[in-house]
Amino acid sequence: MQALLSVAPGGPETLELTTLPDPEPGKGELLIGVKAAGVNYPDTLMIRDLYQIKPPRPFAPGGEIAGEVLAIGEDVAGYEVGDRVLALTGHGGFATHMTIKAPTAVKFPQSMPFEDAACFIFTYGTSYHALKDRAHLRADETVLVLGAAGGVGTAAIELSKAQGARVIAAVSSQEKAEFCRKIGADEVIVYDHQMDRDAQKAFSGEIKAMAGPLGVDVVYDAVGGDYAEPALRSMAWNGRYLVVGFPAGIPKIPLNLPLLKGCQIVGVFWGASVFRDPAGHTQNINDLFRLYGEGKIKPQISATFPLKQAQDALVKLADRSVLGKVVVSMP
Incomplete structure (x- = not known):
């Protein structure tokens, strides 16, 4: 797998594209082949240690992904290999593969492209x-x-x-x-x-x-x-x-x-509301998928960057020149 890692506090120029062994899903986890990752303002803060969440290094930024289930860990029900899912990951999304806790994965409609799904939730x-x-x-x-x-x-x-x-x-x-x-x-x-x-x-x-x-x-x-x-x-x-x-x-x-x-x-x-009111969050997500299907909302993606150029996506976001959303696509 490839991942764009934060190895030291700093700006996008400090990120390093690294080749790592493919992960395996543990108990209660899914292995996701990431197809696209949304770029959000917290990503620009996290790599500088300016965000309230500070993952141990090295870590990949990217708190929002969409991809396919590649493997299923022990004690996981309700998913099959090949399912299209999106997830909020906090970090780790600027990578071709990642494991996530199964309950955090949300299946999304076949009609929704991976790029839209990666910057939806x-x-x-x-x-x-x-x-x-x-x-x-x-x-x-x-x-x-x-x-x-x-x-x-x-x-x-x-x-x-x-x-x-x-x-x-x-x-x-x-x-x-x-x-x-x-x-x-x-x-x-x-x-x-x-x-x-x-x-x-x-x-x-x-x-x-x-x-x-x-x-x-x-x-x-x-x-x-x-x-x-x-x-x-x-x-x-x-x-x-x-x-x-x-x-x-x-x-x-x-x-x-x-x-x-x-x-x-x-x-x-x-x-915080997602954790405090999971039933309300589920209802809201269902409402949003309905609005998307009705054509009333659609992510406004202004730029897509390959993983090896994801630093440029973060620069664009940090200087507040982005129109709508920016997405990182995986090889």
Whole structure:
């Protein structure tokens, strides 16, 4: 097997393509021939030891895979060799083979390509949990998506539109703005890269102008930093501000704002929710497969890299130039 390994803390340039013996499945495990792996922001942090999960080295990044079952370990039922499965692995996905615990494998439809399956659960799972379980989004509401051209952002646009909501997409470039319009955003705002007080006021004013006099019902914030406060200032009464991520930094929020707005600041920790509510997670995954089959959602894959060039995929993600999703394909 081949694997792209993190052998020391650092950026993508520190990863090494390595040949290793093929693994064998242990008790309760499946051996997966990986066909494709999704690339997600935590991968860029994990190799630098900046993520809350720090696997022992050497390890391969890649927390989301799709492939075929090659072998089945002892005490595993419900799977056959050749089954097409996807899984959230945490790490290890940038490899041609890996073993996973059987209960983590999810069979996916024959009509879904491996590339779509490899970048399906993380982004859509996060955004569906956020909008359905945390925001309780309704069809007549307005959603503001910050970082709308990224993986979870594009999923949030598609899922909000599937629910019948109105979407304002906020992005950092005209290219990203056109991309968001193409996938269904009703309105688009291009915000400044440097968000000083004047830029914050202007950004908040643009949001309010597009949202109308009642304000934004749901803010989906996958950016954080200085973009958070002006978004919060645009909230409607009983609005829900979803804290999804903060690649621009952890914001400092004046707590008088949620009081004056009568709104909620709601944390979105999808990974923990999967373990705390497995039945709810299963229902959500079934809902997402149904929406995919109906053509209402589809991963927006903008680039595919071979395993030997997966470092380039991580660079592209880290510099926030990605439109939608990036996938690593295996030889």
